[in-house]
Amino acid sequence: MKNAGKVVIGVVIGFVIFFGFPFYYNIGKANVAPKLKYDTPAILQYEKQYGKKECVESKAFMSAEHMQLLNQWRDAVVRSGDRIYVNSRGESFHMSLQNTCLNCHSNKKEFCDKCHNYLAVNPYCFSCHIVPKEKQS
Amino acid sequence: MSINRRQFLRLAGVSTVLGVGGASVLSALTGKGEAVSQTTPHFTTDPRAITGKRWGFAIDVRKLKTDEDYQKCISACHDIHNVPDFGNPKDAVKWIWKDTYEHTFPTVTEDEIMNKELKEKPFILFCNHCAQPACVRVCPTKATYKRKDGIVMQDMHRCIGCRFCMAACPFGARSFNYRDPRGKDANGRPFIRKENKEFPTRMIGVVEKCTLCYERLAVGLLPACAEASNGAIVFGDLEDPNSEVRKVIDANYTIRRKPELGTQPSLYYVIGGRE
Numbered sequence: 001m002k003n004a005g006k007v008v009i010g011v012v013i014g015f016v017i018f019f020g021f022p023f024y025y026n027i028g029k030a031n032v033a034p035k036l037k038y039d040t041p042a043i044l045q046y047e048k049q050y051g052k053k054e055c056v057e058s059k060a061f062m063s064a065e066h067m068q069l070l071n072q073w074r075d076a077v078v079r080s081g082d083r084i085y086v087n088s089r090g091e092s093f094h095m096s097l098q099n100t101c102l103n104c105h106s107n108k109k110e111f112c113d114k115c116h117n118y119l120a121v122n123p124y125c126f127s128c129h130i131v132p133k134e135k136q137s
Numbered sequence: 138m139s140i141n142r143r144q145f146l147r148l149a150g151v152s153t154v155l156g157v158g159g160a161s162v163l164s165a166l167t168g169k170g171e172a173v174s175q176t177t178p179h180f181t182t183d184p185r186a187i188t189g190k191r192w193g194f195a196i197d198v199r200k201l202k203t204d205e206d207y208q209k210c211i212s213a214c215h216d217i218h219n220v221p222d223f224g225n226p227k228d229a230v231k232w233i234w235k236d237t238y239e240h241t242f243p244t245v246t247e248d249e250i251m252n253k254e255l256k257e258k259p260f261i262l263f264c265n266h267c268a269q270p271a272c273v274r275v276c277p278t279k280a281t282y283k284r285k286d287g288i289v290m291q292d293m294h295r296c297i298g299c300r301f302c303m304a305a306c307p308f309g310a311r312s313f314n315y316r317d318p319r320g321k322d323a324n325g326r327p328f329i330r331k332e333n334k335e336f337p338t339r340m341i342g343v344v345e346k347c348t349l350c351y352e353r354l355a356v357g358l359l360p361a362c363a364e365a366s367n368g369a370i371v372f373g374d375l376e377d378p379n380s381e382v383r384k385v386i387d388a389n390y391t392i393r394r395k396p397e398l399g400t401q402p403s404l405y406y407v408i409g410g411r412e
Contacts (some may be wrong), residue, residue: 057178072180078292082180083285083355090176094183099335127319127340128293130219130332 003096034114042134055104056087067123070097098129106135185357189374191287192266192349193403195385198258199367207235210261213365214347219338221318221328229314232347233263233362241406246394255408261370263362264289264310264347265394265402272302272311281344285401287375288349292406297340307395308402310346317341 001007011063031090038053055062057069073095076082085093094100108131116123140148151173180261182188201207214220214233215272221230239259270289272281280295281302318338321327330339336352339345350360358364363372373382385391393402 015234065318074294076180078290078294079282081182081186081286081351081355083183083186086176086179086181088175088178092181095180098337124340128337130334130337132334 034118034129035116037107037110040104040106042106042135046104056085056091056093070101070125073097097125098132101130102132106132154302170284183355183357184334185355187354187357187359189286189380190376190401191268191374192354193287193375193382193405194363195371195373195382195389195391195407196261197369197371197385197407198260199254199407200367206245206367206369207259207261208368209365210362211235213361214263214350217333217336217361218348219318219329219336219344220331221314221316221338223316223328228315230314230318230345232312232345233261235259241394242392244397245392252301252408260406261362262308262310262394263404264349265308265400265404266347266349267403268401269399271305271307271398271400273302273304277301283345284351284356286354287353289346290351291344291346291348293337293339293343293345296343298344298403300344302344307398307400310342313344314339316342322402341381363381 043053043102057065062069073085074097077095084094085095088094102108109125112126150316201210211233213233215222218232218233223229230246232240237259238256266287266289268287270281270283273283273289276282277299278295278297279409280297282290284290298313300313303313316328318328319340332338350358350362352384360370360372363370371382373380375382377383377399385407386405389407391405393405396402397401
């Protein structure tokens with residue numbers, strides 16, 4: 001066959017373009033980490049009062065370890081009956097997903113869900129714990 | 138160039154001290170390290186919490202005069218705990234309810250000339266928080282367990298919905314969520330009429346029951362039914378001889394449900410004695 005080499009090269013190029021499409025089409029898109037919003041009324045109010053935004057622990061700790069922390073909170077509250085969390089800064093918090101966490105983070109869709117969807121994890125906290133009305137400023 | 142034993146030991150000692158304690162010593166000296174200002178995170182009890190050794194109730198149904206009085210106790214509980222009303226007795230979820238004398242004390246020998254008022258009065262029932270709870274013995278996941286203060290607690294996180302506890306409980310104090318409590322009936326009415334946003338709901342497939350208002354005790358409030366009962370339901374520590382509940386039990390004749398089963402229920406029904 002004449003031009004066999006060129007045909008093969010053409011097929012290979014076509015293959016790469018066609019099957020590689022999803023990859024280069026999504027470059028810089030699907031993988032962009034979600035930007036979480038920290039602009040709920042409660043958080044802004046806290047910032048106004050204390051001059052900074054901070055959670056019960058540092059942001060790095062919370063984003064990496066909040067699931068373990070929540071599990072410990074759950075066991076402490078439900079099984080040991082301890083309801084106060086004293087954090088590493090020595091401040092006390094009432095341990096409650098519904099009444100403490102979601103009081104500040106009253107934007108589940110822009111906060112919890114965004115990251116959970118991105119990572120394709122599906123925690124079932126909210127099949128029982130009631131999500132407060134979404135508040136966005 | 139070789140080193141002798143003395144030099145070797147000195148070097149080893151110095152490097153060990155630096156390696157193990159170096160970082161914290163350095164940060165302590167410079168005052169920049171986190172180790173200095175940090176407290177170890179820990180859990181404590183709310184100082185407002187009411188504590189006891191074995192919570193119990195003395196219930197005087199003679200003080201519940203009208204149907205409204207009963208309903209007040211029931212809705213006080215069911216409203217704050219988001220207990221669904223499925224509108225069907227087969228699926229009913231109940232934490233506190235009322236029933237006839239015969240159903241409440243089925244094993245008490247029938248007496249045809251007993252006090253008519255007592256015999257015809259409905260009794261108010263909820264979990265007996267037994268000292269020897271049968272439900273706790275059968276639970277395969279320890280979802281239901283006995284707390285230090287005597288509460289037979291239900292951890293909805295751990296319940297797998299096997300319903301062993303429902304079979305074990307001689308008092309019918311446990312209900313299964315056969316349907317999604319957050320759902321709606323055919324007419325579009327939600328099963329939980331008005332959600333209490335401070336308390337969770339449950340999900341389909343878990344067992345629930347009276348938790349003796351553990352969330353209220355933890356912040357220093359009395360159980361909701363006792364608060365709404367206008368003195369008919371007296372709450373207190375059964376192991377404290379000076380508690381109000383013990384005084385009521387001491388001064389009156391009380392009976393318990395199915396005491397012969399040996400579960401040691403903590404609900405005492407006042408049926409006679411001083412008013």
